[in-house]
Amino acid sequence: MTHGNGREAADSEMRWNGWGDPARAKDLPLAVRTLLPLLLGRIRRPAAGVELAAVALAESALDDADIAAFAAIVGAQHVTTAHDARVRHSGGRSTPDLLRLREHEQTAPDGVVRPASHEEVSASLRVAVERGIAVIPFGGGTSVVGALDPERGDHRAVVSLDLRRLRGVLSVDGVSGEAVIAAGTTGPDAEAELAHHGYELGHYPQSFRYATIGGFAAARSSGQNSAGNGRFDTMVTGIRVATPTGDLALGRSPGSAAGPDLVRVFLGSEGVFGVITEVRVRVHPIPRDRVFESWTFPDFSSGVDALRRVAQGGGGPTVIRLSDEAETAVSLAQVGRIGKALAKGASAVTVYEGDGIAERRERTSALLRAAGGTSAGQGASEEWLTGRFDGPYLRDSLLDAGVFCETLETATVWSNLTALKAAVESALRDGLSAEGARVHVMCHVSHVYPTGASLYFTVLAGIRADPLPIWARVKARTNDAIIAAGGTISHHHAVGRDHAPWLEREIGTTGVRILRAIKRELDPTGILNPGALIPVERTH
16 A cells, blocks of 8 residues: 555644634534443533634733834734734643633733744844743644743743744755754645655654644654654754754764763753754655554453563554553444444554565564454554544534543553553542542553553543633642652653643652753743743742
C-alpha cells in the first residue's frame, strides 16, 4: 500500500469555541448515544454557548503608542486589538478552555501581534520589555495545559505573539538528512513541502492538523509514530531562538562535547525563556509501503507485557498502541459493534512503514503471540489511522450532549505501569464520585520505550453542577496520585500553568532553582508567558 497519510493541506482556521474545522464537526454516533446512559446515567443537555460576537471582553489595555511601536516592526495590518482576534487567542483547547469559551465573559489578550521573521520576533520582544507588556507565544493554539492563558503577571498589558506568519521549509539538506523549518509552520504544511523533496518528518500527534513545528519543540511533543520515528525532541538537531536579552543559534554539529547541550534547554521550555523561530530536524525518505495489523488480548495486563517485549526487542512497528478493556469497548461502539463492545478484552493496533517490513512484522507477531495476543486482521488498524486526528471532534460532540470529557497522560517504567494506572483510575473515580458524578475511565498505551511507556487516560463523566471547579479539584487529586505513584506530571502535553504547581515535586527544589536562574538571565523582566512552566515562587 502506498504511503500517503499526513501530507495533506492544513485545515482552515480553528473553530473559535471548539476543536478544528467546523465543517468536520460530527454528531455522536447512535451506538455511542445508546451506550452513554448505561455508563453515566441520565445526562442533562447544557444550554447553548454564546455567539462569538456576544462574548464580553474588557477594554484593551494597549494604548496608541503601544500599537504604533509594534506596527513599526511588523506592519500596521499585523497588529490588532479586534474583538474576534482577541477571543481566538484567549487560550488553548483543553476541556476547561472550551467550557470557559461557552461563557459570556472572557479573559483575552489585549492585542495580537503577528511577526513574519526572526528579526521581527526579536524586535517585538524588545518593544514589550521597554513598554512593560507580557508576551504569550502562540502557534497553533492547541495547548491543553493552560500554556496559552493570557496571563499578564506584573505587567500592565499582555499580547499574543502569533507566529503563524513564520512558515515554510527554509532549507533541505538531503545529503545530511536535515531540514530547517520556520516555527509557525503547521504539521500538514511541513509534510507537504518536505514531500516535494521526497522526505517526511513523520511526526503525527493528534493535534497534527493545527499544531506548529515551534509548538512541537516548545512542548516536547510525541507523535503517534513515536515507536518508529521517536519523539520530536529526538528529531531536533538545531534551533534558533529570540530572547529578551539576546538571540541564539544552537546545534552546530550532530554530536558535541562543547559543554551542556543548550538546545535541550529550549525543548520543553514553553516560551518562558525565549521564542523559538526556526527548528532544524532530522528527515527521512518517504516510506513507500505501509502494512496494518490489529491484535486482541485477554486483558490489558497481557497486552502491556506484549508491548514491553516488542519495545525491548527493537526493530518493531512504526506505530503500536494498546487500548484497555474500557477504551476497546467504546471504540467498538463508535463503529456500531455493540455486541463486541460488551465483550471483555483489550486491543492493539500496529502499523509498519519503511524498509524490512516483512521481517519486522514476523518478529513482532511472534512476540505478541507469545504474550497471549491473537491477530485480528488489518481492519481496526486501518480504521484507527483514518480517524486518528478526529478524536477532539468527538469530545466537542460529547460536551454538546452534556458529557464532561477530558484527557490526561503520564508515563513510568514497565515494572510500575499497572500500579500507576490503578492509582490514576482510583483518583479519578473516587474524586468524581465524591462530587456526585458517574464516571467512565479509559486508558491506552501510545508511546513505548525499552524501559517503560506512557499511559493516556480519557475521562467521561456526568457532572450535574458547574464542572470547572469540580474538575479542578479532581485533577489536583489525580496529579497528586501521579507523583505519589512514581509517574511524570506530563509525558507529552507539557506543563503549562495547569501542572506547574507539581513540577517541583518531580524535578526537586534545585531543578526549579535552575529554571528560575535561566529565566532571570534570558528574561529578567519576566515578560515571557508569566506563570507557565515554572512554579510561582513562594513568599515567606
